[in-house]
Amino acid sequence: MFVRTALFTFAASTAAFASPAHAELPEAARQMIDTALASGDNAKIATVLDLARTTWPDDGEEIAAIEGAWAKTKAEKAALAAKEKEEAIRTAGLLDRWTGQGELGGFHSTGNSDTTGITAALHLKRQGIDWSHHLRARFDYQRQNGVTSREKYFASYEPRWEFDEGIFAYGLAQYDRDAFQGIDGRYAVSGGLGYQVIDGNSLSLSLKAGPAYRVTDYTDGRVENRVAGLAGLDFDWRILDRVTLTQDANAVAETGGQAVVIVDSSNTTLNLVTGLDFKATEKLRARMSYAIDYDSNPAVGAVSTDTVTRASIVYDF
Numbered sequence: 001m002f003v004r005t006a007l008f009t010f011a012a013s014t015a016a017f018a019s020p021a022h023a024e025l026p027e028a029a030r031q032m033i034d035t036a037l038a039s040g041d042n043a044k045i046a047t048v049l050d051l052a053r054t055t056w057p058d059d060g061e062e063i064a065a066i067e068g069a070w071a072k073t074k075a076e077k078a079a080l081a082a083k084e085k086e087e088a089i090r091t092a093g094l095l096d097r098w099t100g101q102g103e104l105g106g107f108h109s110t111g112n113s114d115t116t117g118i119t120a121a122l123h124l125k126r127q128g129i130d131w132s133h134h135l136r137a138r139f140d141y142q143r144q145n146g147v148t149s150r151e152k153y154f155a156s157y158e159p160r161w162e163f164d165e166g167i168f169a170y171g172l173a174q175y176d177r178d179a180f181q182g183i184d185g186r187y188a189v190s191g192g193l194g195y196q197v198i199d200g201n202s203l204s205l206s207l208k209a210g211p212a213y214r215v216t217d218y219t220d221g222r223v224e225n226r227v228a229g230l231a232g233l234d235f236d237w238r239i240l241d242r243v244t245l246t247q248d249a250n251a252v253a254e255t256g257g258q259a260v261v262i263v264d265s266s267n268t269t270l271n272l273v274t275g276l277d278f279k280a281t282e283k284l285r286a287r288m289s290y291a292i293d294y295d296s297n298p299a300v301g302a303v304s305t306d307t308v309t310r311a312s313i314v315y316d317f
Contacts, residue, residue, distance in 0.1 A: 026056065033048055090129070097128075100122065100317055104312055105310055112303055116142065117150055130161055131162075149180075168195075170192060173188075182301065192210015204234075229253050242280075247274050251271075252269050269293075272294075277314070287310070
């Protein structure tokens, strides 16, 4: 009798030790979690796990283990996707990975010409890992009664290299022509440093500055070659979900021919553009903009300040 009692007591204690302190997660709860995991929706998965943790608090350890496994899998997938994306960028061809926007609309100008005409622009961008490339072009044209009253061209190419967090080096090659301002052709090259002051979802601000060299061909036959200093600003503010305020400025202050005499400048040009974009669809926007072109030393017979008001449609591609 003593031996039988001892064996029964040992078996009971062994079974109690082998059994978990709490019952396993109910089948209904596991099915709910598995369904959420299968959806791949991170927000839904997090919500279901929180709900399960609240509904079955005694199974918190098992739920935490499921959540840990999910977090690990999610991190591994994100790392793999990032690696694949980086590899795709590094192996992309010269003509691959370009995005951009095309713009078409009308304008009204004041200053050297008081006209209304058509405007067209193109902006292409190629974003790499450390490098980005920007190509910009704009054309304003107006012709009435067989006479051209405005014909202005602008084109630029700007590569950027971001070598530290928010800090970048830039290069710039720029061309513009405005016969009604007395400029047959103006060429500028520049290089320097910039800083991304703010880089948020709704607000961004970057500044850049550096030396420049500019050649200006005037319509009267004069040619000027000058060392210059360039300063630029790019500001975007998404006021509402579909409305964005943009502010772009480029100022080039020429010295009197000597790079060290920056304060005693002989000519300063300023291009200031303020725009308001309204997003109609994912790829289509309406844009209103106001531009000021200032030249402190214009050609003979020309005025210093031109303004252009533009209304256009912008298509992203």
